[in-house]
Amino acid sequence: MMKEHRQCFSIFFFIYLVFCSSQFAISQRLVNFISGVPTLWINRPSIGSNFSRRILNYTPILLERNTGLQFLYGFSCNFYHTECFLGISLVLYNSTGETIYIEGGRLVWSANRDHPVQVNATLQLGQDGNLVLADSDGTLVWSTNTTGKSVSGFNLTDMGNLVLFDTTNRTVWQSFDHPTDCLLPGQNLVSGQKLTASVSADNSSQGLFSLTVLNGSWATYISSDPPQYYSTSDYPDSLYYSFDGQTLTALPYPPTSIAQYIQLGYDGHLRVYQLDNLENNMLGLNWKEVGDILTLSDCRYPMVCGRYSICANGGQCTCPVEVNFFKPFSERNPDLGCTELTPISCDSSQYHSLVELKDTAYFSFGFNYELNSSVFWLEGKKIEDCQRACLSNCSCKAAVYYPSFNLNLLRGDCLLLNEVFSLMDVGVGTVFLKVQNSPNAPVIFPRQKMPFKVIIGCTLIGIILILSVCSALSKKRSEKRKAGDFLDLEPILPGILTRFSYNELKIITQDFSRKLGKGGFGSVYEGTLSNGTKIAVKHLDGVGQVKESFLTEVKTVGGIHHINLVKLIGFCAEKSHRLLIYEYMVNGSLDRWITQENGLTWHKRQMVISDIAKGLAYLHEDCSHKIIHLDIKPQNILLDQNFNAKISDFGLSKLIEKDKSKVVTRMRGTPGYIAPEWLSSIITEKVDVYAFGIVLLEILCGRKNLDWSQTDEEDVHLLTVFTRKAEQEHLTDMVDRNEDMQLHREAVTEMMSLAAWCLQGDFSKRPSMSLVVKALEGLVTVETNLDYNFRNVPKVGAGNQPREAAISSKLPSVLSGPR
Known part of the structure; x- marks a missing residue:
C-alpha cells in the first residue's frame, strides 16, 4: 500500500512540474524528500518578478514548508533563462494559503557549474539508483555515479546537504562531499576535497583559486604547475570555523543562524557572508560580508595586480620599469596586469636574459617549500646559482631569491616559477624576470668567464665520464637485446614516467x-x-x-x-x-562533438580552438626541440570533464633540432588533413598549421572535412564548399546550424578568415601557431590578402628536389594509429 502511495505521489509531482502555470507564485506545496524510483523532473523555470533583473528563476524539486529563509534544491536560471544550474540555493520562502513565493537568493552548491543547461533539461533518479542530469538535447551533464548502490530516494537536510539514501536509510552520496566554492555551517572539508572559486562574479565556472587540506594545514593556492600557495593556516579556533589538523569545519556565528556561508571568491579572498536584517528584506535577500578569514594585505593575493605586475602599498599596480620588455595589458585598468612584448621562445634560449627587481617579494615564497608542492626549490645557493638555474630551464619564467637569515648572507634560497603572478614592492628579496632579447641586444646577465685551467680540467673529466657512460649503456643495450627486449627505455626519462x-x-x-x-x-x-x-x-x-x-x-x-x-x-x-x-579524458575525442546535433556552444568551441592553438604553439616554439605533430585532426583532440582540449597521439611526430627548419620523411598523416606541400616542397611545422585550419573549419561548420553523405558531389569536400562560398560572399551559410552558433554567426564567420589564413597553399604565407594564438586573443589582426584556392602551391625551384613520398592507401585510423 505504501509503495502505491509513493508511486502516485511521484506521478502527481511530475505532472505538476510539467503543467504548472508560468507565474512566479507556485500553487503547490513542496516536500523536503523524494522516495521511490524512477522519478523525473524537467527544468521549467517560472517567470521572475520585474523588480530586479538579477533575480533567479527556479524549478524547485526539494523545499521545506516553513516560511522564511530556506534551502532549495532544484534548477535556478538567470533572468533570460539562457543558463541554468542544478544546485542548492538559500532563498526567501513565503506562503499565503496555497500560494508559495520564492525570492532570489544565493546558489551555494551546483552540480553543473562548468556546464550550464537549458530550459527542458531533465533530472532523473533511475531504477539503477543513479541521479542523472541531462541537457535539453539529451547530453549527459552530471551524475552521482551511484549505479547499483540501492538508492531508494534523496533528502535535503536542514543544513543544506543533499543526501541520497538506500533502503536502510544509510547515506550513499551527499553534496557535502563534493563542495564547489562555498562551505555551509556544519559542513566539513577534508584531505582530498577542495573549494574552487568561480572565474568571476558573472561566470560560475571553476576559476584559478582553490582551498584544500594538506599536511596538517588548510591552504589556499592559485592553479599553476605546480600550484602556488599564498596562505596556509593550522589555527584551530575561529568564530567561523574549527580545524583539528585534518578537518576544516564551518561554524555558524551566532550559533543559531543558518543565514551564513563561507565562500572562496574569484579574487582569492575567503569571505564570510551573513543575511543582513531578514525582517527588512522581504522583497529580496541582501547578503553582507562580515569577515575575511585570510586577513592578508591586498598585495599578498596572487592576481591583485595581474601577471607580471608589481603591487605597491595601497594596492597600486605598475609594470616593471623595463619598458622594453613589458607593457600594461590595459592602460585604463592597470590591475589587469602586464604582458611580455616578446614572448619567451625556447628555440632562442641564447637570447634569454634576466631583469633584476631588487627589494621585491613574491607571495608564494616559503609556502611552496613548507607544503612540499614544488620541485623547483633550491636551498643554500649563491644568487648566481639561482640565476643560472632559471636560465638553463626553459620552463622557468622567473627566479625569486631570498638571502639566508644567518651569518652566511652570501647564500640563500631560490624558488623557480613556471608562471608569474603579482609581485610585491616590499621585502628584502630579489626577483629575476626572464625576458627575450633581440639578437642584437646586450645580454643583461652575461655568463661569467671561467679560468683556463678549470675549463681544461672540467673538459677532461667530462670526456672520461662520457666514455664510461657510453660503455655502460652499450653493454646494457647488448644484454637487453639478447633477452629479447628490443627497446632500452631506462635512460629516456628516469623518474618521470x-x-x-x-x-x-x-x-x-x-x-x-x-x-x-x-x-x-x-x-x-x-x-x-x-x-x-x-x-x-x-x-x-x-x-x-x-x-x-x-x-x-x-x-x-x-x-x-x-x-x-x-x-x-x-x-x-x-x-x-x-x-x-x-x-583519462572523460569527454572523449573532438570528432564525436563536431557533428553532434545541438553540440558544443560557441563559447566552448572558442575554448577548444584556443586550447588546440596553444598546444601546437608550445610544440613548435617552446620545447627544447621543435616538435611537428604531423597528424592533427579531431580524433586526436581529446576533451576533459570541463571540455578543455588536449592534443594526443604523437606516434607520427617528428623532432627537429633548433638549428634546423625542415624535416625529410615519408608522407604521413590522414587524408583530408595533409598539407599540399607534401608532394612538392619541404616539410616544416606549417603542415600542422594547415591541419589546424581544417580542424578549425570543421568546428565552425559542424561537419567533417570529407562528408560522403552529401548528395551533391561538390559538397563532399569542405574546402571546396569553403572556396565557393567565399567567392559568393555567403560564408554565413556554412555556420553550424546549432542554435547558439547561429546567434553568433557574425563572429563565427569572422573566425573563418583565420582558418583561411592557416590554409594558404603557400606554406610561407601561413601564420605561426603563436601568431594564431595572438589572433584568437585579439592582439593581432588576420591577414586580409588571402588566396581561397587552398591547393595553389608555389613551383619547386631547381634546388628543391622532391623527397621520398609514399602515399598510403590505408584508412585514416590506420595511418594515424590507435586513439
Missing part, C-alpha cells in the same frame, strides 16, 4: 575488458589505478611501424608537459607487449 608490468596493466584494466576505442595500431582500454585515478591504456599491436611509433611517443610526450597536451603517465615494454598509459 612509471614503468608498468604487463600483469599490473591486466589487473588495472580488468584484463582489458573495457575498450574505449580501436585504431590501426591497436586498441585503447579504460583502467583504474589503486588510488582511484582513471587512466587510458593504449595497447599497440605488431612490431615494425609500431616499434617506431612507440619509441617516438615515449620520447616525445614523456619529456614535455603542457596543459593542452595529453599527459603520458607511463609505459610497458615487456617481451612483445608495448603499451602506453595516459590520463
Whole structure:
C-alpha cells in the first residue's frame, strides 16, 4: 500500500512540474524528500518578478514548508533563462494559503557549474539508483555515479546537504562531499576535497583559486604547475570555523543562524557572508560580508595586480620599469596586469636574459617549500646559482631569491616559477624576470668567464665520464637485446614516467575488458589505478611501424608537459607487449562533438580552438626541440570533464633540432588533413598549421572535412564548399546550424578568415601557431590578402628536389594509429 502511495505521489509531482502555470507564485506545496524510483523532473523555470533583473528563476524539486529563509534544491536560471544550474540555493520562502513565493537568493552548491543547461533539461533518479542530469538535447551533464548502490530516494537536510539514501536509510552520496566554492555551517572539508572559486562574479565556472587540506594545514593556492600557495593556516579556533589538523569545519556565528556561508571568491579572498536584517528584506535577500578569514594585505593575493605586475602599498599596480620588455595589458585598468612584448621562445634560449627587481617579494615564497608542492626549490645557493638555474630551464619564467637569515648572507634560497603572478614592492628579496632579447641586444646577465685551467680540467673529466657512460649503456643495450627486449627505455626519462608490468596493466584494466576505442595500431582500454585515478591504456599491436611509433611517443610526450597536451603517465615494454598509459579524458575525442546535433556552444568551441592553438604553439616554439605533430585532426583532440582540449597521439611526430627548419620523411598523416606541400616542397611545422585550419573549419561548420553523405558531389569536400562560398560572399551559410552558433554567426564567420589564413597553399604565407594564438586573443589582426584556392602551391625551384613520398592507401585510423 505504501509503495502505491509513493508511486502516485511521484506521478502527481511530475505532472505538476510539467503543467504548472508560468507565474512566479507556485500553487503547490513542496516536500523536503523524494522516495521511490524512477522519478523525473524537467527544468521549467517560472517567470521572475520585474523588480530586479538579477533575480533567479527556479524549478524547485526539494523545499521545506516553513516560511522564511530556506534551502532549495532544484534548477535556478538567470533572468533570460539562457543558463541554468542544478544546485542548492538559500532563498526567501513565503506562503499565503496555497500560494508559495520564492525570492532570489544565493546558489551555494551546483552540480553543473562548468556546464550550464537549458530550459527542458531533465533530472532523473533511475531504477539503477543513479541521479542523472541531462541537457535539453539529451547530453549527459552530471551524475552521482551511484549505479547499483540501492538508492531508494534523496533528502535535503536542514543544513543544506543533499543526501541520497538506500533502503536502510544509510547515506550513499551527499553534496557535502563534493563542495564547489562555498562551505555551509556544519559542513566539513577534508584531505582530498577542495573549494574552487568561480572565474568571476558573472561566470560560475571553476576559476584559478582553490582551498584544500594538506599536511596538517588548510591552504589556499592559485592553479599553476605546480600550484602556488599564498596562505596556509593550522589555527584551530575561529568564530567561523574549527580545524583539528585534518578537518576544516564551518561554524555558524551566532550559533543559531543558518543565514551564513563561507565562500572562496574569484579574487582569492575567503569571505564570510551573513543575511543582513531578514525582517527588512522581504522583497529580496541582501547578503553582507562580515569577515575575511585570510586577513592578508591586498598585495599578498596572487592576481591583485595581474601577471607580471608589481603591487605597491595601497594596492597600486605598475609594470616593471623595463619598458622594453613589458607593457600594461590595459592602460585604463592597470590591475589587469602586464604582458611580455616578446614572448619567451625556447628555440632562442641564447637570447634569454634576466631583469633584476631588487627589494621585491613574491607571495608564494616559503609556502611552496613548507607544503612540499614544488620541485623547483633550491636551498643554500649563491644568487648566481639561482640565476643560472632559471636560465638553463626553459620552463622557468622567473627566479625569486631570498638571502639566508644567518651569518652566511652570501647564500640563500631560490624558488623557480613556471608562471608569474603579482609581485610585491616590499621585502628584502630579489626577483629575476626572464625576458627575450633581440639578437642584437646586450645580454643583461652575461655568463661569467671561467679560468683556463678549470675549463681544461672540467673538459677532461667530462670526456672520461662520457666514455664510461657510453660503455655502460652499450653493454646494457647488448644484454637487453639478447633477452629479447628490443627497446632500452631506462635512460629516456628516469623518474618521470612509471614503468608498468604487463600483469599490473591486466589487473588495472580488468584484463582489458573495457575498450574505449580501436585504431590501426591497436586498441585503447579504460583502467583504474589503486588510488582511484582513471587512466587510458593504449595497447599497440605488431612490431615494425609500431616499434617506431612507440619509441617516438615515449620520447616525445614523456619529456614535455603542457596543459593542452595529453599527459603520458607511463609505459610497458615487456617481451612483445608495448603499451602506453595516459590520463583519462572523460569527454572523449573532438570528432564525436563536431557533428553532434545541438553540440558544443560557441563559447566552448572558442575554448577548444584556443586550447588546440596553444598546444601546437608550445610544440613548435617552446620545447627544447621543435616538435611537428604531423597528424592533427579531431580524433586526436581529446576533451576533459570541463571540455578543455588536449592534443594526443604523437606516434607520427617528428623532432627537429633548433638549428634546423625542415624535416625529410615519408608522407604521413590522414587524408583530408595533409598539407599540399607534401608532394612538392619541404616539410616544416606549417603542415600542422594547415591541419589546424581544417580542424578549425570543421568546428565552425559542424561537419567533417570529407562528408560522403552529401548528395551533391561538390559538397563532399569542405574546402571546396569553403572556396565557393567565399567567392559568393555567403560564408554565413556554412555556420553550424546549432542554435547558439547561429546567434553568433557574425563572429563565427569572422573566425573563418583565420582558418583561411592557416590554409594558404603557400606554406610561407601561413601564420605561426603563436601568431594564431595572438589572433584568437585579439592582439593581432588576420591577414586580409588571402588566396581561397587552398591547393595553389608555389613551383619547386631547381634546388628543391622532391623527397621520398609514399602515399598510403590505408584508412585514416590506420595511418594515424590507435586513439
